[in-house]
Amino acid sequence: MQFLQQIINGMTIGSFYALVALGYTMVYGVLKMINFAHGDLFMWGAFLAFTGLHVAGSLTGQAQPWLLGPVFIAVTLVVAGIGVLVERVAYRPLRSAGRLAPIISALGVAFILESLARNIYGPRWLSMPQGFVPSGVLMTYQDVRLSALQLAVLLIAFVLMAGLYVFVQRTRTGVAMRAVALDPLTARLMGIDVDRIIATVFLIGPGLGGAAGMTVGLYYGSFDFTLGWTFGLKAFIAAILGGIGNIPGAMVGGMLLGLIETLASGYLSPQWKDVIAYVILILILMFRPTGLLGERIAEKV
Amino acid sequence: MSKRLVMSILIVFSMLGGLVGCGGSKGTIKIGLQGPMTGDYAYEGQGFRNAVELLVEQTNAAGGINGKKVELIVEDDAGDPTQSALVAQRLVDAGVVAVIGAYNSTATEPASEIYNEAGILHITPSSTAVRLTQKGFKRFFRVCFLDDRQGLFAAKFMKEVLNAKNVGILHDNSTYAQGLAEETRTYAEQMGLNVAFYDAINPNDKDFSPILTRIGAANLDAVYFTGYHSQAGLLLKQSAELGLKVQWIGGNAANNPVMVEIAGVQNAKGMFVTTEPLPQDLNYPEAKKFIADYKAKYGEEPASVWTIMAAEAFNVIRYAMEQTKSTDPAVLADYLHNQFKNVNGLTGPILGFDEKGDRLGTIHVAYVIDENGNFVLYDKQPSP
Numbered sequence: 001m002q003f004l005q006q007i008i009n010g011m012t013i014g015s016f017y018a019l020v021a022l023g024y025t026m027v028y029g030v031l032k033m034i035n036f037a038h039g040d041l042f043m044w045g046a047f048l049a050f051t052g053l054h055v056a057g058s059l060t061g062q063a064q065p066w067l068l069g070p071v072f073i074a075v076t077l078v079v080a081g082i083g084v085l086v087e088r089v090a091y092r093p094l095r096s097a098g099r100l101a102p103i104i105s106a107l108g109v110a111f112i113l114e115s116l117a118r119n120i121y122g123p124r125w126l127s128m129p130q131g132f133v134p135s136g137v138l139m140t141y142q143d144v145r146l147s148a149l150q151l152a153v154l155l156i157a158f159v160l161m162a163g164l165y166v167f168v169q170r171t172r173t174g175v176a177m178r179a180v181a182l183d184p185l186t187a188r189l190m191g192i193d194v195d196r197i198i199a200t201v202f203l204i205g206p207g208l209g210g211a212a213g214m215t216v217g218l219y220y221g222s223f224d225f226t227l228g229w230t231f232g233l234k235a236f237i238a239a240i241l242g243g244i245g246n247i248p249g250a251m252v253g254g255m256l257l258g259l260i261e262t263l264a265s266g267y268l269s270p271q272w273k274d275v276i277a278y279v280i281l282i283l284i285l286m287f288r289p290t291g292l293l294g295e296r297i298a299e300k301v
Numbered sequence: 302m303s304k305r306l307v308m309s310i311l312i313v314f315s316m317l318g319g320l321v322g323c324g325g326s327k328g329t330i331k332i333g334l335q336g337p338m339t340g341d342y343a344y345e346g347q348g349f350r351n352a353v354e355l356l357v358e359q360t361n362a363a364g365g366i367n368g369k370k371v372e373l374i375v376e377d378d379a380g381d382p383t384q385s386a387l388v389a390q391r392l393v394d395a396g397v398v399a400v401i402g403a404y405n406s407t408a409t410e411p412a413s414e415i416y417n418e419a420g421i422l423h424i425t426p427s428s429t430a431v432r433l434t435q436k437g438f439k440r441f442f443r444v445c446f447l448d449d450r451q452g453l454f455a456a457k458f459m460k461e462v463l464n465a466k467n468v469g470i471l472h473d474n475s476t477y478a479q480g481l482a483e484e485t486r487t488y489a490e491q492m493g494l495n496v497a498f499y500d501a502i503n504p505n506d507k508d509f510s511p512i513l514t515r516i517g518a519a520n521l522d523a524v525y526f527t528g529y530h531s532q533a534g535l536l537l538k539q540s541a542e543l544g545l546k547v548q549w550i551g552g553n554a555a556n557n558p559v560m561v562e563i564a565g566v567q568n569a570k571g572m573f574v575t576t577e578p579l580p581q582d583l584n585y586p587e588a589k590k591f592i593a594d595y596k597a598k599y600g601e602e603p604a605s606v607w608t609i610m611a612a613e614a615f616n617v618i619r620y621a622m623e624q625t626k627s628t629d630p631a632v633l634a635d636y637l638h639n640q641f642k643n644v645n646g647l648t649g650p651i652l653g654f655d656e657k658g659d660r661l662g663t664i665h666v667a668y669v670i671d672e673n674g675n676f677v678l679y680d681k682q683p684s685p
Binding site: 013124221 | 508
């Protein structure tokens with residue numbers, strides 16, 4: 001029974017990695033650029049949710065679960081806005097400056113976002129206001145527990161992934177995105193507004209990050225400004241593992257990393273989980289250098 | 302003989318260093334403070350700064366020490382050993398005669414090597430890893446108490462008060478928490494307790510469900526977590542969510558109200574913490590005055606006992622300088638080792654320091670978290 005519980009534990013952690021990995025994959029798929037600021041945009045999702053829930057709670061006089069909806073939408077939109085702004089200010093001027101400059105610029109943005117969070121909210125741990133998230137166990141089978149929150153996290157990760165996949169595959173904007181990913185110059189000749197498409201990518205990627213940040217913040221209940229670093233790095237690795245640029249790959253990579261870490265912690269020791277996880281990662285990359293599912297966003301335009 | 306020769310050369314050099322330092326700053330006494338102003342333990346580091354800045358202000362307003370103003374230089378080590386070595390060197394270069402810090406043992410260890418080489422008086426308010434004072438450094442002191450005494454206390458508490466048989470010990474791979482965990486295991490086994498679970502988590506982890514699931518299956522009477530308060534809070538919360546029935550005990554790094562905030566009151570309730578007494582339980586006039594002054598300046602009472610310990614470290618330095626009429630680290634260290642006895646401190650009488658620089662005696666007690674989330678002194682304590 002311990003094993004079944006560990007699988008549930010692993011899939012919960014895996015969902016978080018997958019949620020954050022979606023943002024990395026989205027930007028990389030189109031721009032071939034690793035947005036290192038994504039982890040910190042994600043962290044801002046948690047901080048803004050903290051503020052949003054406090055404001056919503058004081059406006060309506062009490063903490064009610066339905067307020068999560070509007071706050072969730074607001075947080076997603078604000079972080080998406082920050083993402084677009086970051087692209088406009090820090091990435092667009094460097095788009096033709098080679099591969100190294102945008103990476104350094106992205107790291108710079110990451111440090112700026114992290115320092116801003118620390119200076120505005122302070123360095124201490126913040127706890128989400130109580131009463132919004134209904135706690136409690138959904139199902140108990142012998143000793144195995146699945147909470148409503150864990151199920152919600154799994155569902156949110158899956159729905160966002162599926163939605164993103166359908167968007168990229170089936171909509172006109174999605175087709176334009178894949179065209180830009182394949183060849184920006186030709187896409188421009190075909191009448192696609194490349195700047196607008198890239199801005200849209202930076203609307204969706206960071207927006208997903210903001211949504212993920214709020215979910216993680218609510219699940220663990222408390223966090224500090226290092227949240228972006230902790231989850232961002234793992235999610236980046238999950239994205240590579242699944243095949244960066246590949247949307248279902250982010251889900252597969254995230255789940256796999258979460259499960260490997262959990263089983264290593266649960267049956268050996270948490271001290272060894274990173275060693276085991278990365279040995280497996282290196283082995284996978286040796287045999288499949290483009291990740292488990294490979295890069296697929298730009299195929300078959 | 303050769304050791305003595307080396308020592309005297311070192312002393313001569315350190316005096317030269319001291320002279321050079323004094324030359325640069327006419328008429329002030331430079332004292333350094335290093336601690337984690339940012340990073341995971343930033344809350345504690347800022348408490349250090351608040352406490353010592355307050356005392357420096359008061360000291361200077363009263364005319365300074367021996368007629369000289371105190372100049373405080375604050376450096377941020379972020380709790381990180383690499384950063385700690387860098388800022389330690391910077392403080393040495395700035396010509397300080399004494400340093401207070403660092404917060405965590407991991408950061409204090411590399412800094413203590415640098416201060417030792419430079420011959421500077423170094424007092425840590427809060428680093429309790431035993432091995433810090435095992436290196437023969439003549440000018441390193443601590444105003445807190447050793448891990449092994451807390452380990453002994455924790456083992457006794459589990460055996461005598463909780464009547465536990467199977468116990469677990471969990472640390473976070475930091476120098477401090479691992480030291481305390483090892484000492485506790487040694488004493489627990491000597492007392493006949495069965496340490497059925499002993500493992501570690503990683504300092505940056507936020508999800509502990511895998512190891513908690515294993516703890517739940519191990520049938521333990523009590524688990525002693527020796528790590529820091531933020532992770533202790535997450536452990537309590539996730540332990541409750543997984544439905545674990547085990548009795549949690551925290552070490553003195555868990556001694557912070559933020560832990561209860563993170564865990565949620567309903568999950569933290571009933572947890573024990575072995576620690577030095579909390580600020581509000583210090584029934585000494587010196588402590589009451591300090592806490593009142595602190596509140597007047599910063600608008601809140603010091604939340605952590607380590608804030609008080611930082612103030613204690615400054616007071617020890619000031620007292621030694623006043624008694625010896627000197628700012629020479631060699632004279633001060635000699636005074637602290639041999640003549641400093643039974644001085645009233647913020648955390649009770651300071652009996653003195655042994656030859657290694659460790660504070661004599663112990664003041665550990667067990668607290669329990671009540672249904673309102675407050676730390677209250679537990680009514681049952683183990684035999685002294």
